Amino acid sequence: MIQKIINRIFKNDTLRGFIRKEFIQALRDVRMRMLLFVMPLIQLTVFGLALSNEVKNIRLGFVHAPNDIVAKHLADRCFASNWFIRPRETNGDAFQWIQSGDADAVLVVPPGGLTKSIEEGKGRLQLLVDATNAMRARSVENYVQRILIAYQKDTVTTTANPDRFSLDVRVLYNPSMETAVFLVPGVMVMILCLLTIILTSMALAREKEIGTFETLISAPVRTWEILVGKTLPYFILGMIDVPLIIAAGMVFFGVPLRGAVWEIALSSAIFIATTVSVGTLISTMAKNQQQAMMGGFIFLFPAIQLSGIMFPLDNMPAVLKIFTYLNPLKYFVTVLRNVMLKGGDPMVVWSNVGAMAVLAAAALWLSFKRFHQTLD
Amino acid sequence: MNPDFAVQVEGLTIQFGSFTAVDDISFSVKKGEIFGFLGANGAGKTTTIRTLCGLLTPTKGHVTVAGHEYKEGDLSIKKRVGYMSQKFTLYNDLSVKENLVFAANLRKISKSTHEKRIKELFAFLGFTHSDTTLVRDLPVGLKQELALAAATLHNPEIIFLDEPTAGVSPAARERFWALIRQLSAAGKTVFVTTHYLDESEQCDRIALMRTGKIIALDSPAELKKKTFPESLYELEPMSGQSQSAILSQLEKIKQSGAALEIQPYGMRYHVIVKDSRQWDLVKEQIKPTFSYKPTLPSMEDVFIRLVEGVDR
CATH class of the missing domain: 3.30.70.1510 (THUMP domain-like)
Incomplete structure (x- = not known):
């Protein structure tokens, strides 16, 4: 079946002509080449660097009694790690320390002191983290966790109680925390989506704007030939960008690729088919490139907000949650994170890819319905 | 349906919402004729020509072009006519050759056929520039000649030209009309709109349009005799x-x-x-x-x- 479709597409002179023409037009212009192949890398790098550079010089406050020896040792270890620095002293309590902005995190020992509570076999610590910056917050938690484990290993031989510490983390301001590695796949989705939607919708709108659209439809061509002819080239260009962006994510930010490459390829293909169809749908409503651009952004902004790339979807009001199910970005970012970071759970991959395929078919059908081979 | 006619229009009305662009017009164009459509901007010339090429759906009336009656979704008319719109029909950022090859691909003309045809058309136009020249670097007159070539690649029976000489220098206009006469001499029907009155003298017959109606239709000599x-x-x-x-x-x-x-x-x-x-x-x-x-x-x-x- 697929073989048949591929044959039909590539043996079709009209489509081959379209692909050649769109490629020449897209690749001849230096600005377009930059937009296609350099901008995604720059965007990814800028985003990634902005995320990872901040996680140093964390101001970590300690609330403990002066004679609490274990707490003191722990504090010394923290400041020796180069991740943490001492914040300005405060007179208020731990919460106010963060509220005032003087500390990024505060480690609070149990009442009566850490030394005493360990002797009692309880060793519970509380970590307050300012998570207005989620990335930073996640790192703070990780670092403190690591220092505690290291401290525990070093001291475990001297005591009878192996699990002396347990960290009770209270995340303030942003309960769902994301790390840079977690965010890079999201950035990839955004870049791919932006590129394919804007390019596709602009390409058709441009033909309308300069008037060549009239010549296109004056030829004996079928609607599907124009639609596929104008979208397939941008689908291919989008697919070329996928390995580029993923490679950049892996090289620059150490994002792992734990799952199978074919899972990425398949989900990317379905995702780009969806965005390219949405782009076409937008262009059927636009008379010129400006309108197409506007339409693209009207789709993109809410789509990014409701995708879970930046903000967790769990906290969204129920009304907005309904829209997230219509959002291809949500499904693709879920798949990409799952495949890249966790190795790809078949259930997650297939259910999300399936949902995207339904959306792609719907967008394609709608743009086919809306596309008129007449000029009114 | 008369086999001597390339175009037959009966009671054609085209409305956009409540606006009537073309109001109940009827006329026929003989095969091999240079048929001129004359009128001010907004008279309904372009709307009529677009309908004849199958780009607009008639609100009322019958349209038969190249022996085929207009039906929505039917490509028979489009296969047999060539159309050059008054807007850009070539891509400025493609070369001359790339433009013509795309036009050929669009109409599924095989490689061997279109390569031969492009050579013929270059000879016909007397085109001497390199075919790798970008269209944007050509003068307007030459662009229009190439657009004519692109519209005739598939050897259509009827060629519709919508204000092909608008914005073109007088010398280039004269050259373009020489091409039109050659096409007509080769047996093609040429349907051309213009608002240059001197150009209309070169047509075999002229239809004069005003606010959606044809107010006169005859050869230039007859029109003069009848009017004066x-x-x-x-x-x-x-x-x-x-x-x-x-x-x-x-x-x-x-x-x-x-x-x-x-x-x-x-x-x-x-x-x-x-x-x-x-x-x-x-x-x-x-x-x-x-x-x-x-x-x-x-x-x-x-x-x-x-x-x-x-x-x-």
Whole structure:
């Protein structure tokens, strides 16, 4: 079946002509080449660097009694790690320390002191983290966790109680925390989506704007030939960008690729088919490139907000949650994170890819319905 | 359906919402004819031509082009006609060759056929630039000639040209019309719209459109004869005549009742004679001010008269 479709597409002179023409037009212009192949890398790098550079010089406050020896040792270890620095002293309590902005995190020992509570076999610590910056917050938690484990290993031989510490983390301001590695796949989705939607919708709108659209439809061509002819080239260009962006994510930010490459390829293909169809749908409503651009952004902004790339979807009001199910970005970012970071759970991959395929078919059908081979 | 006709239109009406762009027009175009569509902007020329090429759906009426009646979704007409719109039909950022190859691909013309055809068309146009030149680097006249080539790649029976010479230099316009005549001589039907009145003289027949209706349709010679059954004289002021002298003499002609109308024509005047006996008398009297000679009406005279006739 697929073989048949591929044959039909590539043996079709009209489509081959379209692909050649769109490629020449897209690749001849230096600005377009930059937009296609350099901008995604720059965007990814800028985003990634902005995320990872901040996680140093964390101001970590300690609330403990002066004679609490274990707490003191722990504090010394923290400041020796180069991740943490001492914040300005405060007179208020731990919460106010963060509220005032003087500390990024505060480690609070149990009442009566850490030394005493360990002797009692309880060793519970509380970590307050300012998570207005989620990335930073996640790192703070990780670092403190690591220092505690290291401290525990070093001291475990001297005591009878192996699990002396347990960290009770209270995340303030942003309960769902994301790390840079977690965010890079999201950035990839955004870049791919932006590129394919804007390019596709602009390409058709441009033909309308300069008037060549009239010549296109004056030829004996079928609607599907124009639609596929104008979208397939941008689908291919989008697919070329996928390995580029993923490679950049892996090289620059150490994002792992734990799952199978074919899972990425398949989900990317379905995702780009969806965005390219949405782009076409937008262009059927636009008379010129400006309108197409506007339409693209009207789709993109809410789509990014409701995708879970930046903000967790769990906290969204129920009304907005309904829209997230219509959002291809949500499904693709879920798949990409799952495949890249966790190795790809078949259930997650297939259910999300399936949902995207339904959306792609719907967008394609709608743009086919809306596309008129007449000029009114 | 008459086999001698390339285009047959019956009771065609095209409406956009409540606006009627074309209002119940009927006409036919003979095979091999150069058929001109004349009219001001907004008269409905482009709307009609787009409908004939299958780009607009008629609101009412029947359209038969190249032996096929218009049906929505049917490609038979599109296969047999060539269309050059008044907007850009070539891509500025593609080379001459890339443009023509794309036009050929669009119509699924095989590689061997279109390569041969492009060579023929270059010879026909006398195109000597490199075919790798980007279209944006060509002068407008040449772009239009290439657009004509792109519209005739598939050897259509009928070629529709919508204001092909708009914005083109006079020399290039003349060249373009020579190409149109060659196409017609080769047996093609050429349907051309223009608002250059001098160009319309080169058509075999002209339809004059005004606010969606055809107000006249005939050969240029017949139109002139029908519109001006009276004789027409051209008055040329003698050198050194003052404006007031000229105006008083013109007034004298009007007073005599000899002229139906006096129209300014550049620096000259056209007198449409109503009463030839009176004219014979009055023309002697104005001799010191004007030289006069009988003349034939131009298409401009015809156009003005017809349009005013409708307005009256």
